[in-house]
Structures are given as structure tokens and as C-alpha cells.
Amino acid sequence: MGVPLYLEPRLAPRAASLLASGRFLHALADGLGSPLNVLLPDQLADNLARFRAVYRTHRLTGRIFFAHKANRSSALVRRLAATDAGIDVASLGELQHALGAGFTPDRIVATGPKTPEFLWLAARTGVVVHVDGRAELEQLAALVRRYGLPRADVLLRLSEFTSEGSRVLTRPSRFGTPVAELDALLTTVERCADAVRPAGVGYHLDTTSLAEKAVALEGCVRAMDAFRARGLDPRAVDIGGGFGVSYLADGEQWERYTTELTQAVMGRRPALTWRRHGYGLSHEAGTLRGTLALYPAHRPVAAEKYLDALLSHAAPTLGRPLATLLLEGLYELHIEPGRALADQCGLTLARVVEVRDTASGERLVRLAAGADDVALEEHGVLMDPVLVPRDGRQAAPDAGGPVDAGGPVGVHLAGNLCLEADMITRRTVFLPSPPREGDLLAFVNTAGYCMDFRAGEAQRQPVARKVAVWRDGDAAEGPEGSGAGPWRWCLDEEYWPVVQQHRTRQHGGGEDADEA
Amino acid sequence: MRLDSITDAIGDTPLVRVDPAVHGLRHIDLYAKLEMLNPFGSVKDRAAWNMVRPGLKAAAEGRHTVVELSSGNTAKALSLLAGMHGVSFKTVTNRIRIPEMRDLLLLLGAEVEELPGQTECLDPSSTDDPLTLFHQELSGSDSPYVYTDQYYNARNTEAHLTGTGPEIVADLGGRAPDHFIACVGTAGSSTGVARVLRAHDPAVHVLGLVAHKADFIPGIRTIDEVQGVGLFDPATYDTIATVTADDAIEGMVTLARRCGMPAGPTGGAAYSGAVRHLRALDAELTERRTAVFIVCDRIEGYLSYVRRRRPDLLGRPVHRNSVATLTDAEVAAATGIDVAAAERWIAEDRPLVVDLRSPFSYAALHIAGSVNIVDELCAELIEGGLPFSKSRPVLLACPVGEQSARYAALLTRMGHPDVRSLSGGIIAWRDAGAPLVRE
Numbered sequence: 001m002g003v004p005l006y007l008e009p010r011l012a013p014r015a016a017s018l019l020a021s022g023r024f025l026h027a028l029a030d031g032l033g034s035p036l037n038v039l040l041p042d043q044l045a046d047n048l049a050r051f052r053a054v055y056r057t058h059r060l061t062g063r064i065f066f067a068h069k070a071n072r073s074s075a076l077v078r079r080l081a082a083t084d085a086g087i088d089v090a091s092l093g094e095l096q097h098a099l100g101a102g103f104t105p106d107r108i109v110a111t112g113p114k115t116p117e118f119l120w121l122a123a124r125t126g127v128v129v130h131v132d133g134r135a136e137l138e139q140l141a142a143l144v145r146r147y148g149l150p151r152a153d154v155l156l157r158l159s160e161f162t163s164e165g166s167r168v169l170t171r172p173s174r175f176g177t178p179v180a181e182l183d184a185l186l187t188t189v190e191r192c193a194d195a196v197r198p199a200g201v202g203y204h205l206d207t208t209s210l211a212e213k214a215v216a217l218e219g220c221v222r223a224m225d226a227f228r229a230r231g232l233d234p235r236a237v238d239i240g241g242g243f244g245v246s247y248l249a250d251g252e253q254w255e256r257y258t259t260e261l262t263q264a265v266m267g268r269r270p271a272l273t274w275r276r277h278g279y280g281l282s283h284e285a286g287t288l289r290g291t292l293a294l295y296p297a298h299r300p301v302a303a304e305k306y307l308d309a310l311l312s313h314a315a316p317t318l319g320r321p322l323a324t325l326l327l328e329g330l331y332e333l334h335i336e337p338g339r340a341l342a343d344q345c346g347l348t349l350a351r352v353v354e355v356r357d358t359a360s361g362e363r364l365v366r367l368a369a370g371a372d373d374v375a376l377e378e379h380g381v382l383m384d385p386v387l388v389p390r391d392g393r394q395a396a397p398d399a400g401g402p403v404d405a406g407g408p409v410g411v412h413l414a415g416n417l418c419l420e421a422d423m424i425t426r427r428t429v430f431l432p433s434p435p436r437e438g439d440l441l442a443f444v445n446t447a448g449y450c451m452d453f454r455a456g457e458a459q460r461q462p463v464a465r466k467v468a469v470w471r472d473g474d475a476a477e478g479p480e481g482s483g484a485g486p487w488r489w490c491l492d493e494e495y496w497p498v499v500q501q502h503r504t505r506q507h508g509g510g511e512d513a514d515e516a
Numbered sequence: 517m518r519l520d521s522i523t524d525a526i527g528d529t530p531l532v533r534v535d536p537a538v539h540g541l542r543h544i545d546l547y548a549k550l551e552m553l554n555p556f557g558s559v560k561d562r563a564a565w566n567m568v569r570p571g572l573k574a575a576a577e578g579r580h581t582v583v584e585l586s587s588g589n590t591a592k593a594l595s596l597l598a599g600m601h602g603v604s605f606k607t608v609t610n611r612i613r614i615p616e617m618r619d620l621l622l623l624l625g626a627e628v629e630e631l632p633g634q635t636e637c638l639d640p641s642s643t644d645d646p647l648t649l650f651h652q653e654l655s656g657s658d659s660p661y662v663y664t665d666q667y668y669n670a671r672n673t674e675a676h677l678t679g680t681g682p683e684i685v686a687d688l689g690g691r692a693p694d695h696f697i698a699c700v701g702t703a704g705s706s707t708g709v710a711r712v713l714r715a716h717d718p719a720v721h722v723l724g725l726v727a728h729k730a731d732f733i734p735g736i737r738t739i740d741e742v743q744g745v746g747l748f749d750p751a752t753y754d755t756i757a758t759v760t761a762d763d764a765i766e767g768m769v770t771l772a773r774r775c776g777m778p779a780g781p782t783g784g785a786a787y788s789g790a791v792r793h794l795r796a797l798d799a800e801l802t803e804r805r806t807a808v809f810i811v812c813d814r815i816e817g818y819l820s821y822v823r824r825r826r827p828d829l830l831g832r833p834v835h836r837n838s839v840a841t842l843t844d845a846e847v848a849a850a851t852g853i854d855v856a857a858a859e860r861w862i863a864e865d866r867p868l869v870v871d872l873r874s875p876f877s878y879a880a881l882h883i884a885g886s887v888n889i890v891d892e893l894c895a896e897l898i899e900g901g902l903p904f905s906k907s908r909p910v911l912l913a914c915p916v917g918e919q920s921a922r923y924a925a926l927l928t929r930m931g932h933p934d935v936r937s938l939s940g941g942i943i944a945w946r947d948a949g950a951p952l953v954r955e
Binding site for chain 1: 612621622744748
């Protein structure tokens with residue numbers, strides 16, 4: 001097998017402590033089935049506080065909106081309602097969910113493609129509407145007039161920002177109004193002034209590149225100036241999300257892995273994937289072709305650090321740091337992180353139902369979960385699951401070497417559908433000890449887009465249930481994960497920030513917890 | 517030396533011995549092949565000229581554009597060569613990570629297109645990889661481009677096969693060196709030179725240097741990136757070793773400060789990698805050996821690269837009249853004035869109102885009658901002394917009252933009798949409903 005090419009997940013203290021509670025996790029999966037999604041709502045409040053600290057460093061004000069689409073969980077949304085954060089909703093259902101969870105309309109922004117019903121409820125309740133273009137603006141204004149609704153606050157989504165000097169290319173987007181059409185948009189805003197009030201402008205770019213975002217952010221500040229020139233007084237620049245997450249604990253592992261994957265594609269080492277899949281790379285006459293289609297799983301600068309880097313980045317033509325530009329323009333900054341706020345907020349448990357060796361000598365581990373239940377691969381995230389053994393034998397995820405008789409092993413993870421392609425990952429996964437039937441594999445950090453975005457009921461296989469878990473005394477105010485009490489749980493839809501306290505007081509003992 | 521064309525000055529670069537007192541090798545003579553002395557400033561002049569020469573005439577007639585994927589010296593050389601021949605040049609790059617290079621390319625008349633960054637919401641089935649689209653555009657039958665294709669073009673290697681390699685052998689009296697060290701970028705120079713040297717002496721040892729994966733060294737690829745280079749063949753190198761950005765800068769500083777060779781980071785990396793590799797061998801040697809490494813380009817274009825990684829190398833003394841010298845107590849003691857009081861003060865005593873924000877923000881909205889001195893400029897003025905008369909009070913304003921408090925403290929220390937800082941800044945002013953104008 002050679003040296004096991006681990007890609008160990010980065011674990012925040014809360015998730016690490018949960019994974020050490022094997023009997024608790026097994027009891028949950030025994031009772032609620034596999035796959036099972038486990039959420040850590042308190043982590044969300046900690047992540048929020050880290051973003052807020054970056055705002056403070058740069059003396060900026062404005063809202064941090066959680067992109068609801070990252071996860072359908074009620075527990076996460078309700079926990080967030082108990083903070084000062086806002087929420088970004090992209091459908092009628094999400095808007096209803098947010099209102100029902102306790103978000104007041106001033107803390108909600110409605111984005112994405114909208115139906116008339118979605119627009120009506122947003123305008124009726126006074127939610128800020130992130131408007132895609134002139135057509136949507138006019139549709140909203142007509143709705144407001146026709147149903148006698150209050151004047152709607154709108155953020156105008158811009159796109160196709162231009163740079164000076166070198167041309168910074170950006171992937172075309174289906175959304176937003178090109179800045180070249182700003183004048184026409186402003187004229188529409190003025191014509192609809194009886195029905196809508198411009199609260200600001202925004203962009204959302206699907207890129208990891210700071211330079212591209214700097215061009216867009218400066219473009220927004222210039223657009224705000226065009227509003228002022230017409231006597232309007234917009235206050236906020238909304239820069240969307242895309243702050244990223246670092247999934248892996250160890251950058252060296254990521255680098256070693258990608259190098260070995262390249263070598264494997266070049267045929268210079270044994271395959272590292274099921275049926276020699278190349279993750280976008282291919283091999284042609286001794287030269288590597290293609291681009292590695294993987295999420296950069298180890299990112300030294302992600303989440304709030306990425307925001308900090310962007311705000312410290314110089315504006316491409318005005319020269320000042322972007323934070324200074326916003327501050328000097330007297331603007332608020334809105335952000336809409338999804339993945340980055342949900343970082344470390346949940347994991348997906350899957351039961352091992354079969355372990356066998358194929359005729360060609362590959363070890364196949366079949367799970368009671370499908371690829372759509374653990375959508376890490378779908379998002380290009382390569383990260384090892386953590387083995388949670390049934391019998392409490394030590395799994396030793398640390399680098400201490402083999403502790404189980406079996407020692408490190410390379411396996412392929414197959415899903416529960418009767419479908420050749422239903423592999424949890426096409427990668428050979430290296431585990432520190434061999435999994436056995438009845439063990440659980442915990443796929444950590446799935447709360448952002450990798451938990452329920454695609455999960456369905458194909459073949460009448462069960463959709464994963466969701467539970468929220470917490471520990472006594474753990475609250476966002478204390479040091480992270482400081483709660484020392486036993487783990488508690490409830491079904492996701494039963495979770496309320498008050499119930500958490502209430503239950504803790506009512507029951508004397510904890511759930512079955514087994515910290516060593 | 518009288519030449520008809522600047523292109524005649526390409527090549528024939530000197531091979532200069534590095535003082536043993538600097539590198540400390542006792543049995544090895546270490547030579548630097550000074551490719552930085554090519555007319556456009558780098559080793560790429562040779563490849564660029566050799567690659568573009570055959571297509572230039574047709575390009576000029578057909579009004580075609582020369583195009584290359586380069587964010588550095590190849591683009592620089594091609595810009596100059598294209599300009600000389602009345603042809604336009606476009607470079608398509610991933611991010612240019614050396615800002616000076618972007619401005620330089622624009623100054624030289626190149627068109628620069630920067631490719632988008634990696635997508636944040638990855639779609640593994642996507643087929644719109646920007647580089648793939650670029651290649652499709654170029655390979656169209658009526659493409660208006662002449663693509664020099666430096667990573668695959670055999671004429672890149674050929675430039676060194678006929679130029680750099682034979683020059684080294686000639687300068688060593690018809691012998692190949694025992695060791696040849698080169699950084700791997702397009703692999704053109706290392707492959708071409710290695711082939712010539714091996715033809716003279718199959719025993720020559722070739723060391724290829726690649727960048728550490730997490731690092732960025734201009735002109736050097738990482739071990740994964742070289743796999744995508746058409747000219748790269750692992751068999752060219754007896755050893756492939758890794759160098760870091762720190763190695764590159766250390767080497768660069770040694771060459772510049774001690775050897776009189778103002779080399780860029782690629783040359784610095786080659787020097788560091790060479791000395792590290794040779795030092796281990798040197799201890800066991802009894803007879804003399806020679807080694808040659810390539811100095812690709814010059815130091816001047818990499819100031820921002822050094823500033824980001826090793827600001828200590830550019831350390832400057834702090835000026836006495838600088839906000840950096842203020843103590844927390846001095847800043848806390850600065851006189852603040854709230855919005856309501858400031859409005860009255862302006863009406864009664866007409867202080868000079870100085871807005872420290874950028875001209876762009878000032879132009880958008882400001883306090884009527886204020887003057888705009890952006891903080892950077894204010895700092896520069898103050899270094900020379902008090903820029904305001906002591907006879908008139910001064911009200912300083914910035915976005916939140918933080919910068920203005922610092923400048924108020926500094927001006928007070930310098931002897932101004934009445935400087936006040938607008939507490940809460942222009943934001944508090946606006947939030948209190950005080951008037952702002954746009955003129």
C-alpha cells in the first residue's frame with residue numbers, strides 16, 4: 001500500500017469532543033438510523049463572532065447574513081436567530097422558515113430567482129430584496145403598488161465589473177445587472193421611487209480570487225457614488241459570500257496527496273482512485289493535461305481571514321484599502337457567508353454494512369448512505385471520514401501509527417444505491433485501522449452544502465434524519481467548546497434556543513456520554 | 517560593439533566566477549551564467565526571439581496578434597519584440613503576482629488578460645475551464661493569433677541548444693562543467709543546456725530546482741506544475757530538489773550584496789539550491805570540480821515581492837513627526853469634540869476643517885467649507901513640520917474619529933495650540949443629521 005495518504009479533517013474542539021463520544025454517536029445512529037446528520041448549533045454562533053471581530057478591526061458596521069441554502073436545518077436557523085446575525089433566503093420556503101424561526105424582517109434579505117409569491121411575502125413583511133435587474137425591480141414595484149404594500153428596500157445586484165489596465169477576466173454570471181447598464185437601472189430606480197427605496201448595491205462572484213473581488217467591490221463603491229450623484233442615499237454594499245473553508249488539518253498532507261495524484265495520473269505510481277478517475281487531470285503523450293477539479297481543501301486563508309484579506313486589499317484604481325474605501329464612503333458592509341458560517345457545524349454518520357475484497361484485490365466498504373447523503377465529493381472536497389468503532393476499540397486518528405491489529409488500510413467507499421456510480425468518493429480512502437461491519441464512519445464538516453442539498457429518496461432509501469446536539473454549559477459567550485457536561489440531543493425540528501436551557505435543567509443526568 | 521538590431525545583442529552572456537569566500541566551497545569553482553545581461557533583461561529573450569521570429573513577418577502582414585501564456589519575462593521580451601516589428605502582443609495569465617510586472621507590460625504596450633480565479637462553488641462536471649476555452653479559441657482555423665506556446669514549443673529548447681549550452685562549454689575551454697543547476701519554469705533552458713553538456717560529457721550532473729508547493733517563486737514551477745509543461749521530461753535531471761521563497765530571497769541578497777550581481781529571485785533560488793547541493797559533495801572531494809548555475813533575470817522588478825516576504829530587508833527609520841511615534845497616552849489626551857459642539861464651533865470660530873479621507877470619498881460627500889488632505893499626504897507634509905498656522909484652530913475629521921485623533925495628538929505635540937478631532941468622525945456627523953454636501 002505504501003505510505004498511507006491521509007487527508008485528515010480539521011476538527012474544531014466541539015466536533016473533536018463529539019467524535020470522541022463514540023457510544024453517544026452509536027446510540028443516536030442505532031435509534032435514528034443511518035445516514036444521520038448531527039448538527040452543532042453553538043458552533044455557528046462562534047463562527048459568527050469571528051466574522052464580527054473582523055468588522056471591528058476594520059471599524060466597519062453592517063449585517064452578516066447566513067446563506068440559508070447551505071443547510072435546511074431548523075436548529076441552525078433558530079440558533080442564529082438568537083444572535084445579531086441576519087439571514088439570506090433564496091426561496092419562499094426559506095423566507096417562511098426564517099420568519100418562523102424568529103428573524104425580524106430587517107434581518108432578512110431575499111436573494112436568488114424569485115416567484116411572485118416570494119416577492120409578495122418579502123415586500124409584505126418588509127424584508128430587504130436583493131434585486132437581480134430592471135425587470136425584477138419593475139415587477140416588485142408593480143406588486144407593491146397593486147397590493148398597497150409598504151415601500152420595499154432593495155439591494156441592486158451588479159455584475160460584469162470592468163478593470164483598468166490589465167483586463168481581469170471573470171466567469172460570466174446568469175445573475176445581476178452589468179455595471180455598463182447602471183444608468184438605465186438608476187433611471188428605473190427613480191421611476192419606481194414611490195414603491196422601492198435603494199438600500200445599496202451588491203455582487204456575488206463565484207471565485208476564490210481576491211483580485212477579482214477587489215475589482216467588483218471598488219465597482220460597487222463607484223456605483224454608490226452614481227446613486228449619490230442622483231440625490232439618492234444608499235447605505236450598504238453587499239459583497240455576497242464565497243469566503244471559503246479549510247477542510248483539512250494538515251497542508252502537507254494535501255500537498256503530498258495532490259502530488260501523488262498527479263503522479264498516479266501520469267502512471268508513475270499505482271492508482272489512487274476507483275477506475276483510475278483523474279479528478280479533471282488526464283495524461284497525454286507524457287504530459288499532464290486538464291485542471292485539477294477539486295476544492296482547495298487546505299486553505300491557509302479562509303472564512304473570516306479571507307474577509308480580512310479582502311478588506312485589507314488595495315482598491316485597484318483608488319489605491320486605498322477596500323475597508324478604508326467603504327468606511328470613508330460612510331457605507332455599511334453586508335456579507336452573506338454560507339459555507340464559512342456553517343464551518344464545523346455538523347457531521348454525517350454512516351453505518352458500515354459490509355466489508356469485502358473485490359476480485360482485483362480492492363477493499364470495498366459499503367455504507368448505509370448514498371453519495372447524495374454525503375455530498376463532499378459532489379463539491380470536490382476530498383477529506384477522510386473519521387472511524388467511530390462499534391465496540392469502543394481505539395481508532396487512533398492521530399499520527400501515532402497502527403494501533404489496531406489491522407493497521408492502516410486503503411479502502412473504497414461504496415454507497416447504498418443499486419448503481420455502479422454510487423460511490424461515496426472515487427478516491428481510495430486511507431484509514432488508520434480497518435473498518436468493520438457495524439462501525440460508523442463520520443464525515444465531518446458537511447453542514448455547509450454537503451448535508452441535505454441533494455439528498456433524496458431514490459430507491460426509497462431513507463433520507464437522513466437530523467439531530468441537534470449540545471453540551472451543558474456550552475454557550476457562545478464562553479471559550480469555544482468550553483462546556484464540560486454530557487452531550488444532549490433533540491430532533492432538529494424540536495430545537496429552540498430556550499428548549500436547550502430548559503431541558504438541561506429538567507433532566508438530572510445527561511444522555512449516554514462516555515468521555516474517557 | 518556596433519549592432520544593426522537590438523536582437524543581435526541577445527545571447528553571448530558572460531560566465532562569471534562566484535568568489536569562493538562567499539559560497540565557501542573548497543573544491544568547486546562555481547560560475548554564474550548571467551542571463552540577466554540579455555537586452556530585455558532575462559534568459560527568456562533567447563527563447564522569445566527564437567519562437568516568435570518565424571511568424572513575425574506573416575503576423576505583420578496579416579495584422580495578427582502574438583499571444584502567449586506568461587506573467588513574466590517571456591511576456592516582457594515578446595512585448596518588446598512584437599513592438600519592434602509593428603505587431604501587437606497579448607498575454608493571457610493566471611494572476612500576475614508581481615504588480616510591477618503588470619504595469620511594465622502595459623507600459624511596453626502589451627494587452628494583459630488575467631484569467632478568473634478558481635471557482636468557490638465547484639462544479640466538477642463543468643467544461644468551461646478558462647484555459648481550455650483559450651486553447652479552443654487559438655486553434656480555430658481562422659485564428660487571428662500567432663501563439664508562441666512556450667511550454668510546448670521545441671524552439672524554446674532550441675534557443676538554448678544552439679546558444680546558452682555551447683556558450684558555457686566554450687567559456688570553460690571546451691569542457692562541460694561537472695554540475696549544472698537550473699530552476700525549472702518552462703524547462704526550455706534546463707533541457708537545452710543539459711542536452712548540450714551531456715553530449716560533451718555524459719557524466720555531467722544536472723540538478724533541476726522546483727518551488728516548494730506552498731510557496732511562490734517567480735519563474736519557477738512547483739513539482740506538480742512542471743508535470744503540465746510539455747518540454748518537461750524528468751529524465752533531463754539527475755536530481756530534482758525543492759527551493760523555498762526564503763531560499764530564493766536569501767540567495768538573491770547574497771548575490772546582490774556580496775557578489776555584485778543584482779539577480780532576481782529565480783537566480784537567487786538557483787544559487788541557494790546550488791550551494792546547498794554542492795556543499796554536501798564538497799566535503800568529500802579531493803580534486804577540483806566546476807559547477808554552473810543560471811541567473812535568469814534582474815532584482816529591480818521584485819521590490820514588492822521582497823516587501824511582502826521580507827520587509828526587514830527594506831527597513832527604513834521612522835520619522836520623528838510620525839503618528840507611528842505616538843504613545844497611547846498622547847492619543848488618548850487628544851482633544852475630541854462631538855458633533856453638536858463641532859457645529860457650534862465651526863459657526864463661531866471658523867476653524868480650518870480638514871477632511872483626512874480619500875479625494876474620491878471627499879468628492880462624494882463632505883462638510884461644507886472643509887479642505888481635503890488625505891491622510892497619506894498629511895503624513896508627508898507633517899514630516900517636514902507644521903503645515904497649518906498656529907493662529908487658526910483646526911478641526912480634523914476622518915470616518916470614525918480614530919485617525920483624526922492621532923493626527924490631532926501629533927499636531928498638538930508639534931506645538932499647535934488648538935487642534936480638535938471630530939469624535940465619531942463623519943459617520944457620527946451624518947448619523948446626527950448634520951449637513952454634508954456634494955459640490
